[in-house]
Amino acid sequence: MTKTQFVKRITHPDYGELYQFFELDEATREETLLDPFDAGLLLMAVEEEGLPEILAITSKRGADATGYYAGEQFVVHKGSKFAASTTAKCPKKYVKLREKLILEGLLIPLHNQLFLMEDYEFESVRSAMGTVIGGWAKGPHGWKGKKTT
Numbered sequence: 001m002t003k004t005q006f007v008k009r010i011t012h013p014d015y016g017e018l019y020q021f022f023e024l025d026e027a028t029r030e031e032t033l034l035d036p037f038d039a040g041l042l043l044m045a046v047e048e049e050g051l052p053e054i055l056a057i058t059s060k061r062g063a064d065a066t067g068y069y070a071g072e073q074f075v076v077h078k079g080s081k082f083a084a085s086t087t088a089k090c091p092k093k094y095v096k097l098r099e100k101l102i103l104e105g106l107l108i109p110l111h112n113q114l115f116l117m118e119d120y121e122f123e124s125v126r127s128a129m130g131t132v133i134g135g136w137a138k139g140p141h142g143w144k145g146k147k148t149t
Helices: 092-103 125-133
Strands: 003-012 016-025 030-034 055-058 064-070 073-076 081-083 107-110 113-116 120-122
Touching: 016 107, 055 125, 064 081, 064 125, 073 125, 081 125, 092 107, 092 113, 092 125, 120 125
Parallel strands: none
Antiparallel strands: 003 016, 016 030, 055 064, 064 073, 073 120, 081 113, 107 113
């Protein structure tokens, strides 16, 4: 019994363009909706010895991202989730950067969040934070060491 995994792009009346993940049973032609994280389709980066410290940020508005310092820049990992909307006080440069990432297909809407499709290097930790949370970022204090289990 062969199963194939695939993605469908749909248009939601409230949230716009979204992506759904499915598994197709070749024998029955039955499609099953998948959670991309539970199915192992989308994996967060694994911290290994010798790599930079992995930092994480979450917000009440849905952001859940990880990243690390790369010299003066800050890299946010593929699979990170950005807040779906911005606050009224979000600086225009963060709004424009989010729009650019969406237009380039690097941020896609998924379950009331924006999903980062590739690692992305920001000019600073502050711009990474503001773009991820969709709001004002006073500094790097929002990024915390990632807890290991």
